[in-house]
Structure formats: C-alpha cells, structure tokens
Amino acid sequence: MLKKIQTRDLKLGMYLQSLEGSWLSHPFWKTRFVLDDPADLAALLSCGVPAVWIDTARGADVVAASAPAAPAPAVAAAPPIPAPEVGPARVAFGDELARAAQLVNRSRQAVMHLFGEARLGRAIDAEQCLPLVHEVAQSVARNPSALVSLARLKTKDDYTYMHSVAVCALMVALARQLGLDEAETREAGLAGLLHDVGKMMMPLEVLNKPGALDDAEFAVMRSHPVRGFEALREGGLVPLSALDVCLHHHEKMDGSGYPERLQGEQISLLARMGAVCDVYDAITSNRPYKAAWDPAGSIQRMAQWQGHFDPQVFQAFVRSIGIFPVGTLVKLASGRLAVVVEQNASSLVTPVVRVFYSTKSKLPVPVQMLDLALPASNDKIVGRESARDWGFTHLDEVWMRHA
Structure with a gap:
C-alpha cells in the first residue's frame, strides 16, 4: 500500500x-x-x-x-553526509561491451516510444526519462567508451532515436570530465536525451530524405530546435536546462548559429556542451544523406572549425573520448595497422589497440592486443588511416570482437 x-x-x-x-x-x-x-x-x-x-x-x-526502543543516551552528533550514489567500479572495455549492447537495444525501444508520444503531441515527463538516463550514466561510469562506440553504429532508420541516446552518453561523460556534480551531470544527460525531440515535429519526407536537402527543406529542418523547445515547454514537465539545450544546441561561439545567433557567454555551458556532443555523434554516424566520418578524423576536423565550439569544452570533450576514439584505424611505427579498442586514462596518445594487418606484406597478421602505454610494446601510433582507402568494410567487427 x-x-x-x-x-x-x-x-x-x-x-x-x-x-x-x-x-x-x-x-x-x-x-x-x-x-x-x-x-x-x-x-x-x-x-x-x-x-x-x-x-x-x-x-x-x-x-x-517506529517500534518502542529502550531509552537512548544523549544524541550523538550526526555523522558527515557522504556523497550519495557512489558510482560503479571502472571495468575494461570488453567487460562492459555486452551490457552496453543490451542497453542500446532497450534504449532504442524506450526513445522510440518517448519520441512517438512527442509526435502525437503528448507531454514528455522528465522524471519518466530518469531511469534511462541513470542506466546510461552507470554504463559510462563503468567504461566511457563502450556505450558511446556502440551507439555510433546506428542504422539510417533509427538514426534520430539512437543519436539521442549517444548524445546523452556523451553529455554524461563530458559533464564528469568537466567536474560537474551528480545533479548537474543528471541534467546534462537528460538534456542530451531530449535535445533533438523537435525532429519529431518535422515532416517525415524531409527528416528521412536520402539526398541533400534543398533550401526550403533545410529551412524546415532548422526549425526543429524551436519546435522541440515549444513542445517541451508546453508540457511543463522538463527542467529549464533541458529546454535551453533543446533550443540552443545549434548556436556557435562566433554568433553564426541558430535560432537566435547567440555568441560566447550568451550560450549556457550545457548548450555549449550539447553543441559539441551533437556534432560529433552526427558526423561519426551514417545518416540518410551522408556516410560517417571516422572518429579520429572527426575530432581533427572539429578542431579546425574556428568559432564553432567553446575551446575549453571541446578540449574536455577530447579528453573524455580520446584523440583516437574506439574504432579508429591507426598505423604503427612497425608498419602494422591496428584498430583502437580502449583508451588509456593516463595518456591520450597510447591507447590499447588490436593489431591485425601488415602494410609491408599487404596481408593480415595474427591478431594481437597491444597496450601502447606499456614500455614493452615497442611500438607507437604514427598516424591514422582510412578504412575506406584500405578496403576494410568490416572494421567495426574488429574492435567489437574484443577478447
């Protein structure tokens, strides 16, 4: 009862x-x-x-x-309150991968239902989203790369839904990298989950168009932040921080963004975070009209977009996912090719990699796990490579087959 x-x-x-x-x-x-x-x-x-x-x-x-108890002596001073909800212990990438895969499947269904309700004009209750945000945050705490990497492998049909899950995970990881407390991290995750809800108000023929949008269609798509903001605000069940990220995640630091052309400090911290996380997941994912860029190449390109992102937020983002994120194809000094399978927290340039190919013989080599942070590895990354140029069509299977 x-x-x-x-x-x-x-x-x-x-x-x-x-x-x-x-x-x-x-x-x-x-x-x-x-x-x-x-x-x-x-x-x-x-x-x-x-x-x-x-x-x-x-x-x-x-x-x-409240059953009666024996009289107690003078009340002792209350003990100091420890931080609530201590997060789960960190685990290896491979150990979290299976759990993250299950979470991806559950998240897909949950967000499809959530966004379906929004498309029907029904209010989204932030508290009902919290269990999903909590599960995402727990996975990110166990290993930041597993869920983010899996969520990147979305299909063209479920892009909008899984993009929201991926941005939620990226926002949680970035919030923790920036030193935000748990309440602020929770808000960041929720904002990431709901930032693109306005896409549900877009015409399906525009949202799912396989080719490039024309000017009129692009103008319609640019209305999604405002449409999402209005829908969430009318429901009255979403905090202001999530409303702000929904409305302003396409603003740019130089004032050239939309819908309000805000610049610099006019853009809230969470919205600046949302801008980075939204773009990274978008350009590293296959979309109806564009093939994905590789993760490390995406980081490199984003770093060159002057005036787009808050530099400090972007630097923290890179620290949270790595210079060579999981799934990046790299060339080693030994002439071998490897795919990044895990980050080393102590050094962004020495991840754990899976070696599988020789550029000298142009043939596969016995698969070897190599922690480049260990002196005994006797190897290092000399550059990143394009899987497309090498004809590797199943590179994702290499890093997902983590021993």
Whole structure:
C-alpha cells in the first residue's frame, strides 16, 4: 500500500516509491528503492524534500519502523553526509561491451516510444526519462567508451532515436570530465536525451530524405530546435536546462548559429556542451544523406572549425573520448595497422589497440592486443588511416570482437 509520510519520519527498511517535489531537488538518480543505507537516509533528511511516498507492501511501515526502543543516551552528533550514489567500479572495455549492447537495444525501444508520444503531441515527463538516463550514466561510469562506440553504429532508420541516446552518453561523460556534480551531470544527460525531440515535429519526407536537402527543406529542418523547445515547454514537465539545450544546441561561439545567433557567454555551458556532443555523434554516424566520418578524423576536423565550439569544452570533450576514439584505424611505427579498442586514462596518445594487418606484406597478421602505454610494446601510433582507402568494410567487427 502506498503511503505519504514526512521525510523526517523515514526509517531504514522502508521502500521509497517517489519523492515530493522536482526530481532535481534530491540527490538520487533513482527514486524507487529500499532505504537500507544510512548514508542514503542522511542524504534524504538533509536535502530539503518535504515528504515522500513509501510502499508498505515492499518495505517497512511507519508503525513497524517506529517500534518502542529502550531509552537512548544523549544524541550523538550526526555523522558527515557522504556523497550519495557512489558510482560503479571502472571495468575494461570488453567487460562492459555486452551490457552496453543490451542497453542500446532497450534504449532504442524506450526513445522510440518517448519520441512517438512527442509526435502525437503528448507531454514528455522528465522524471519518466530518469531511469534511462541513470542506466546510461552507470554504463559510462563503468567504461566511457563502450556505450558511446556502440551507439555510433546506428542504422539510417533509427538514426534520430539512437543519436539521442549517444548524445546523452556523451553529455554524461563530458559533464564528469568537466567536474560537474551528480545533479548537474543528471541534467546534462537528460538534456542530451531530449535535445533533438523537435525532429519529431518535422515532416517525415524531409527528416528521412536520402539526398541533400534543398533550401526550403533545410529551412524546415532548422526549425526543429524551436519546435522541440515549444513542445517541451508546453508540457511543463522538463527542467529549464533541458529546454535551453533543446533550443540552443545549434548556436556557435562566433554568433553564426541558430535560432537566435547567440555568441560566447550568451550560450549556457550545457548548450555549449550539447553543441559539441551533437556534432560529433552526427558526423561519426551514417545518416540518410551522408556516410560517417571516422572518429579520429572527426575530432581533427572539429578542431579546425574556428568559432564553432567553446575551446575549453571541446578540449574536455577530447579528453573524455580520446584523440583516437574506439574504432579508429591507426598505423604503427612497425608498419602494422591496428584498430583502437580502449583508451588509456593516463595518456591520450597510447591507447590499447588490436593489431591485425601488415602494410609491408599487404596481408593480415595474427591478431594481437597491444597496450601502447606499456614500455614493452615497442611500438607507437604514427598516424591514422582510412578504412575506406584500405578496403576494410568490416572494421567495426574488429574492435567489437574484443577478447
């Protein structure tokens, strides 16, 4: 049975069903769980949430939790409140890949449903998006590259949906790289998930056109930030930060963006982050009218677009995904070709790679995992290569087949 109680009456063993007030006002990514950690209880008692709903069928009731106890001595000082929701332990890329693949499939269905509701004119409730944002954030915490790399492999048919999942993951990774706290990271992830909801208001013949858009069609597509912003605002269930990113993720630092031609500090930090994450995923993905660019080449090109991105945000973004992101084809000093399969946090230029081809013999070589950060590797990256130029049509299978 659901029961509303004052937060001060919470006790360990109760099952939290929901919290009163905005989901941004409390320190948890989740709202439905058994309250069994004293640190979580302390965080709830101090966060300012006035009341909560508990489910007495799944946890302790007020009466049961408040059974008479022996008189206690003078109350000791409350212990300091540790940071809530300590993230999961970091794992290797290969260990996270299978979990990330399952999450990609669940995310695709969830976002298709979410955007389908938006296309029908129904309000999007930010709190209903939070479980998905939480799952994405957990995967990114375990390994930043796995989910981002898999989400890049979208089909032309599901581009709009998976682009939103990828930008959500990229925003979470970038927020953590910038040192944002968990509440701000949560907002960044939600903003990434919803930034392109205006695409659902676009005519399907324009959205899915296989060729380049003409001027009239491009003008229609440029209206998607405003259309999305208006739809989210009218629903009244999305925080201002997500509304801002939805409206302004196509603004540029030099004022040449749209829809309001904002420049510099007029663009919020989250919108500047959204601009970088949106462009990176777009240009590294196959779209109805354009083949994907390789990840490292995309980073190099973006670095040359003067006036487009906030330089500090872009530098943090590169640190979050690497100079040679997972899936990049590189040439080694030994003359061998390899594909990047994992980043080394201590050095952006010495990732873990999978060697598979010799440029000298022009033949495959026995596959070898090589950590370029180890002195014993005796090799280094001398440049990136084009898979298309080498005729490698299944390069993604090489890095996904991670031992």
